[in-house]
Amino acid sequence: MNLESISTISWISLMQDQLGTSSWRIALFGLSLIYGLIILPTGAVMSYLERKLRADFHARIGPSRAGHAGIFQPLADTLKLLQKEKYSRSTWTEMLWIGFYTMAFYSIVAVMPLGSIALLVNTDMSAFLPFWAALVLAFGTMVFGLSQDSVPGWFGGVRVAAQALAGAFPAIVAILCVGLQAGGFSWSSMAAVQGASPFSWTVANPFELIAFFAFVGGGMILLGIPPLDTGLSMPDIHGGVISSLYGKRYSLFRFSRFYGFFLWSVIAVTMFLGAWILPFGLSEILRLQERFILLGSLELLWILLKTVLLMLVVSSVAQVVPRGRVDHVTDFSWKVLSPFSLLALIGYTVWIGLRTFL
Amino acid sequence: MFKPTLECLNADVTTWEIGPYYSALPGPMKLKLRLDGEIIISGQVETGFLHRGLEKAFELNSWNSSIIYADHLDSEGAVFGELAVCLAAEEIAGISPPPRAQAIRLILSELTRISCHLNYAVKIGRAVGSETFTHYVLRDREKLLDLFELLTGARFSLSFLRFGGVKADVTEGFIERVIETCDLLRVRLKEYNDLLTFNQVFLKRTSGVGQISKEQVMRWGITGPNARASGVSFDIRKTHPYSEFEKVDFHVPVSNSKGTHGGDAHDRFLIRLLEIEQSLEMLKVFADKIPSGPFLETKSGSDFKVPRGEGWIRIESSRGFLGCYLMSDGGLSPSRVQFRTPTSSNLLVIPEVVVGLKIEDLPLVLASLDLNIAEADR
Amino acid sequence: MKISVFSGIVKYFQDVYQGFRSVMNSYSAALPYVLGMGELRKEVTEQYPDPISSKTPDDLPPRSRGILFNDIERCTGCRECKQVCPSRAIEIETEIRPDTNQVWVSTFNIDMAKCVLCGLCVDACLPNSLVHTRQYIQSAYNLSELMMSFGKGPITPKQRVNWEIARRIKENDEVLI
């Protein structure tokens, strides 16, 4: 594999050379840029597509009021939610979980892999940082549930914590598998071992395929994505934490769930589904021609497309599978996903050994 | 009474009162739970929040109005209440409705049974959080409601039966639409089974949850599908045939799942699907050859009177044994109407069923018992 | 019960396979809806309250029981409907028209808030003046809007005078003849 593709150009240094301002300003600018131009629009598109998909599953029309075919429904929902507001003044427990959420939002955006150009930070342990964000999100949800003085809230909080602990293990083992293949845990090295065609992706390997399923399943359990969202189910006798949420806090909660889902899908695409490598060797051509802006935007669109497709597939599971009980979900993680991920790890080790010795 | 399970935390015992109005309850009722961790160790039920003085209203209104009030005994299956009152009054007055009216009543009651069971499937789907299944079933129940509207003009409170017959003859094209709806529903049942009934997650949720043993069925007088799911084959349509059920040949599905999973929520769900299939076959055979003739004995005016006497009628509603005790003193209105509803005995078993459940399974078990507080409180 | 390690492992893998296959079955049942395959799998919902495509009031079945309407010209003021009404929603007041001793229905109110649309009054109506319309949307902001009154109103003195004059003229004509 060629060295050019490994040596990625961090665009902080680029802009520092051009603008000559201090790097934290540029980092702040980059964060707001990523949120304003990438994550929020993707969230709007994703919520619209998911609602349409659910409507198709249900033999319904789906959103059809705002704009043509309800294309502006997410905007309308956001405006409506932002108008509503809780009457009682906010307590310190609310401040606590809102603080946790904010921490989870802004901590690792810089690490999020959005293309070789848009890599703000590319450390050698980037792959483990999303766990931090996901666990902080889960911790914030647990605090929020425990802060409600209601039986469903307590149960919901404890269930969220249990699921987070159960789902983290198989996902970490799956990341180890990818690390074995890439020889490192930085996004660039993980991208470097993959090619544009699906047969040169990481999932092409049977063990990595198992690891991929373990990673996605573990992420669904860790983040509480339906149908494995026992802590968040809406009829609150099941233990839903969000039954007392509305207004701005509810929109914050919904956005946090989308953010976790999006983060997880992006790193899944980066690790397994041939990260941001453009088809037809476009990456190489554009890099050789040094048209970095075009390259970055193309890579961004490509990886976002893959991510949205993966998210749609994952969220369609909830339409055909009923919601499980919390002990079923944790059992699924400990008794099915973890053994299979370990199997993948061992198998891939043996595979590498055979490949080197033979 | 409380058998400790493996998941039992031996945490502090907390008490939790749910109700009278709550999203996961089947209706206005109050549940007093004692929880050990998330295991329920005891639960008491308190009902009576939906008492509308229905039996008193019968005594204050004319005989014809009593049919309208019987509609609201169980607003899901309105025909069963009407049928009970009509049969009781006809037994006292010695009226025998013409065979065509009997056939129309039979078709209506079977259609209502199917729609009630579909409604039950919707409740179960909501309890396990399977939205897609819920939407499909509601869409198919709409077909049955359209049939009701075509025949009687209303979708829920039909007010179609009359003393000594029915209000009007079948409209043209009704029988054909009944048969085509039966064919459609048989296709849908296959879909339901693929989608939910034999889904592994659903099996894990429902099998072995909320079991009712034969002894409990006999002790608390549980009837209908809940009893047949526990293996007790008792059906009024067989023991006391009414409105020419003896002329139709059908077999009552009885669950025979032995061992540890007998009479659980999944059996109760499955037995209803089997009953839907059974009613579909019954309708397909029966709807073709309904006898011709008059559909009403005599049109009863506002001064309709039933001679002095009393009658006790049992019919098989969608939930089980619906009894109606009717007493007339020859006046312009009934002197005493009393209903024996299946839900009142299904409620009795709740304190025994909920013991040892996880709190997450409580809505599922309550839904699987098919409670209807309206007919329990009256 | 005691099971050997091997059979336990086999059962474990069988369970995993079963779970996977049941999820695939559910997909196979639901995916045709997403792809919109077949006549049985169309979308069934409609936009409401926009003008509904399939269910205009004229498409309702002929027997559908909508809001009541009373043709007051044909109404004879016999209180049959008032007697049979189970929810006591009908109130009627009549006077005798002085010139031609006919019944003058001054008040005929139906409280649609009480009405259960059972149709007993329509069955009981002798001159067939009380009918069900096809109209089924009857939501209102306050209860008084649901009181439907069909009566001609009480006889005013002016009407009495006019009828008196008309009777006189007729008598005079007869006298002349």
Add this chain to the structure above:
Amino acid sequence: MEILELISKINAAAPGAYLHKSRFGGSDQTSVWLDLRKIRDVALLLCNDPMIRLDWLENMSVAHVDDALVVTYFLRSWNDPRLNLSLRGSIVMDRKKEQDDRVELPSISDIWLTATPMELEASELFGIRFLGGSQSNSGSHSILPEGWSGFPLRKMRHSRGNKDV
């Protein structure tokens, strides 16, 4: 089993309880009239006798006929669901007392467990105090609104609660 044999058993178990037997309404069902003060003995006999085993009380209905409350117990056997019987008896109420005094009846809700809600309804709507019943016959209402006086299903002019017709 034969009805006469059953009556002889009843006479043996509870002497003086059996009054006469009649046909229930227009149906072919036999109904045995009893002295309701001895209903418990008869109930124990019918429920537990291996020959009879009328172990399911499918309904208990109370009606107010001109001067008395007529109580009817509809029995059924789980072993042979076609076998059923109805026990009847009457409690005479004297008009001189005011209408909200309770009459008394021995409770059978511990013999036939299904009688529990029926006895609750009867005690609230007809004002029957069930002696030794499982549920409390105190003044607190579970069906009727709190603070309701009188028993709505009794046929007395002023016993229709707040609704005067």
